[in-house]
Amino acid sequence: MPPVILFILKALEGRGAERMVTTLASTYVQMGYNVHILCLEGTQDMPLDAGIHYHVVPYNEVFIEQNLDPGSKQAQAYKKVATRIDDYVLSQIGTPNLTLVNIYKLNWIMTYSRLPNVVNVLHTALSKQFEYQLLDTPVQTLNHLRMVYGAHPCSCVSEGARKDLVSLLGEMTATTTIYNPCDAAWIQRKSVQITHIEAFGLTHKQYMIHVASFDTMKGHRELLQAYAQTAQKLPLVLVGKGTLETEIKALAVELNINNHVRFLGFQTNPYPLIASAALMLVTSKFEGFGYVIVEAQALGVPVISTDCPFGPRELLPTKNLIAVGDIEGLAILIDQAVDNLIRYIVPLNEQLLPKHIAQQYLEFGLISNLLGNESYKKDYRPLNKSLETGE
Structure with missing residues (x-):
């Protein structure tokens, strides 16, 4: 039997972590592995290639508030969820040779797991994700995060996120930097699928694009405020969905730019829209990596981004970056671009090609589990140094 690779995450929603999982899963199938994706919710925005086994093991619990107390009802419920996952995996899949656990909630749940060969994958910076909890209850929050991320080796999707983890929690586990994979060939194939951009009132290479969920960290408000200060030579296309979409649409009206801004909603295949864009804009307040940057690079589309912690500065040169919150500077950079x-x-x-990234996860998971977490974290050096993005 081929070795088993297991990915665990909340749901196959259309965000960066899910793109990383589906890309790597397809790569491991091509490499001959027995690949499984296990989710706790049935939402599936991301299509899966043939050969990937898909499982849903539901929470069967409802959590109203986040409680970091290890004795809380939520923690006790998570222990039950971990047991349910373990029983399902061992009975229906078999013992995994590598288990990659994505997203904080799953990282917490799998703290209580008895599965071997587990690696936590951090897609963002903990100091940003838990900024308010660290201000309100610093001791409790730090103890909780050390419990969660000290349980297994941790891989971070940028060197900045890894340094943030170590700075915040100390050297309590083996860590490495493994960037998110970019399947350039697949993206290029998807980009030539027929999309009638004219139906959206768009012309090839005559618009700018921003692809992100409508939430605070993605900086839609700042983007619209900056765009209102530009010459508005090209319309602005916003692709995504989220809780702030209505608010951002109202802001476009308030700024009197609604005739120049197109809201296209979530697109299962955004790549024809990206490939036809003149310019990709990224305005995040923080990122673990910045997937849309490398996707645009794979399609030869120019990109400008906020210099947010932590991903973009590892993917782009300084001339392509502007400080977070610098509305006027962003407007100037847009016009210059x-x-x-x-x-x-x-x-x-x-x-960043998938075959390289897939091999790095295999090496990290194998060596860390062979040596054991305690000895490994003392001797190990990151597999992947920060990407060079010189001028």
């Missing part, structure tokens, strides 16, 4: 698009094209770094 529109006037000289070629200057802001950055080729995709081949270190």
Whole structure:
């Protein structure tokens, strides 16, 4: 029997962590592994390639408030969920050779798991994700995070996120940096599928695009405020869904730019829209990685981004970056990029191709579990140094 690779996450929603999981899962299938994705919710925005086994093991619990107390009802419920996952995996899948656990809630649940060969994958910076809890209840929050992320080796999707983890919690586990994979060939194939952009009132290479969920960290408000200060030579296309969408639509009206902004909602295949765009904009307040940056690079689309913690600065040169919150600077950079698009094209770094990333996870999981977490964290050095993004 081929070795078993298991991915665990909340649901197959259309965000960066889920894209990482589906891309790696497809790669491991091509490498001959027995690949499984296990979710706790049945939502599936992401299609799966043939050969990937998909499972849903529901929570069967409802949690109203987050409680970090290890003796809380929520923690006790999570222990039951971990037992349910373990029983299902061992009876229906078999013992995994590598289990990659994505998203904080699952990282917490799998703290109580008895499965071997578990690696936690951190897709964002803990200091940002838990900023308010660290201010309100610092001791309790730090103890909780050490419990969660000290249980298994941790891989972070950018070097900045890894350094943030170590700075916040100390050297309490083996850590490494493994960037998110970018399947450039697959993205390019998806980008040539027929999408009638004219139906959205768009013309090829005559619009800018922003692809992100409508939540605070993605910076839609700042983006619209900056766009209102530009020459507005190109319309702005917003792709995504989320709780703030209505608020952002109202802001576009308030800023009197609603005739220049298109809200296209969530797109299962956004790549034809990205490939046809003149410019990709990223305005996040923080990122673990910044998936849309490398997707645009794979399609040869120029990108400008906020210099947020922690991913973009590892993927783009300084000239493509602007400080978070600098509305006027962002407006100036947008106009500069529109006037000289070629200057802001950055080729995709081949270190990010899926076959390289998949091998790094295998090496990290194998070596860390062979040596044991305590000895490994003392001797191990990150597999992947920060990407070079010189001018």
